[in-house]
Amino acid sequence: MKTVGYAAKSEGAQLGEYTFERRDLRDNDVEIEILYCGVCHSDIHTVRNDWGGSKYPVIPGHEIIGKVVSVGENVSKFKEGQLVGVGCMVDSCQQCESCKEGLEQYCENGMVGTYNGKDEHLGGHTFGGYSETVVVREKFVLKVPENIDAKGAAPLLCAGITTWSPLRHWKVKKGDKVGVIGLGGLGHMGVKFAAALGAKVVMITTSPGKSEDAKKLGADEVLISKDEEQMKKHTGSFDFLLNTVPVKHDLNPYIGLLKRDATMVLVGAIEPLEEMHGGLLITKRRNVAGSVIGGIPETQEMLDFCGEHNIVSDIEMIDMQNINEAFDRVTKSDVKYRFVIDMKSLKN
């Protein structure tokens, strides 16, 4: 079926309207009319080919909220009119150990990204949510609670699950002292989730200007990482650190904040980091780990939790036509905390 979206046609190009082919519905597919799509920093990295390997045209978007338009013959979980979400993956092998455990994001044969993934059906590569419609295998479609704001729910599909998954995997619980490093799209969700899980949340940031906002989001305390005195006071006191910093940085001051046997998880910096001091890990049996998005079962768990606790992302709505300006603002961290595209604007 012909679908209209917004694409970057080559490296460095601005995004503009683009008509392309979506596959026709298969037996286990769900056709979704896209209502809202969040703007993730990964969208920008892919459009700009920052990580290499981008395939053009790039139609980004993996924080998709929409309504079911039609379903394939064998689809049982969804019906027309239902509010649903699609995140960073639209398929995986379903055969490997990771898939069997519901950790499709670690599929040993490689999960299929919502955009720039390998399109097994039409050939070429997949196109994301900056578009009118999307056709997705039932297994990779999420139910979105009807009681939460659908616009604010869009970023849950990437920023949300990226922070939820490690908080759950490392078993953050009531009373734990949890530090969230960096207050952006990921960090603001990390604060909300950690607080809702009952942790004592400390926002760790280089910017004193973010203190008030961090507290509004649920942080009990704000720690300015450039203030050596403050950092010293918190040495060896954290049960868990969620590090959302998206660029190369020095891990050592943060590692020093961990208790014995505690873990800092990187969810942002998919790149080389500055020199890490082995002694900081060795002297307290500390751990540094990484985590990427989350599996389908835990994404559904997160959405259900958001329904129960009325959690959504803090967003700024934009029209599709303003996407290039939005990209520039994301690059300057000038958004609180996520842009969401109102897909109706595509019809303007």
Next chain:
Amino acid sequence: MKTVGYAAKSEGAQLGEYTFERRDLRDNDVEIEILYCGVCHSDIHTVRNDWGGSKYPVIPGHEIIGKVVSVGENVSKFKEGQLVGVGCMVDSCQQCESCKEGLEQYCENGMVGTYNGKDEHLGGHTFGGYSETVVVREKFVLKVPENIDAKGAAPLLCAGITTWSPLRHWKVKKGDKVGVIGLGGLGHMGVKFAAALGAKVVMITTSPGKSEDAKKLGADEVLISKDEEQMKKHTGSFDFLLNTVPVKHDLNPYIGLLKRDATMVLVGAIEPLEEMHGGLLITKRRNVAGSVIGGIPETQEMLDFCGEHNIVSDIEMIDMQNINEAFDRVTKSDVKYRFVIDMKSLKN
């Protein structure tokens, strides 16, 4: 009591004979005649003040095997003539959470090192095992199985427990694929223990010349880390990596060897490491951790295990008078795999 040992009197000085004061026996102390003492790389670092903060004279030695000479009034676990060991610690606060869990090496108030620790009794600092006798609080004295070679048992007290503790903490079990990185004093014990625990052991080394030795020690396979083809074959396949490399190095090729959710533990490099790539951790939820020696209960557990499995260190015996030459050889990794001082030589 007057005791004779070997000390470095200042930074850069050669070790030579030195007479000093040991404390008199307290109610809960054990007096030990030292039979053998292993030569650990830390001894050299401390003598040479490589880590800063060394206090002179330094009398090194924390791989001590000896016979009980006398015991304090309240000592119940030990009696005259018994074979015992002393490792890297001679005291800790016994009050903090780590001490209560039997993890005295992570004592929140700082454990007392066997040498260069704070001497609470005579003032100044503690003196180690390159000497005739040592007086140690009962709690920090270990029973050594009588069936194993007492000379080869000395290095168990540091090289042994340093590798045993992480293998146990990260629950290495039968059938796990375990990589031991680096074949020196620590690495050779790591191979022996991992093999005895039933793991499939791969020695990972830069030196093809070490293959035969590694297999003799119990490795099932040898992986030459400079061979990119070989490394590629093992990508994502290890359940656990024990990294014994004692100097700054690039962690990335090793991190890539880990399975999803698997851990590499550093036990050697108490210093800054080269740039680590965040993406390697993130894409498979891998962990990098550190670990230092082990607690008293797990040290006893290890010694008992060595008794059951007849495990000791591979050693080369030296006289006390040859210690300076031995230091130079350790620095050049010219020892298989640990020097042990025969303390009788002190009386020559």
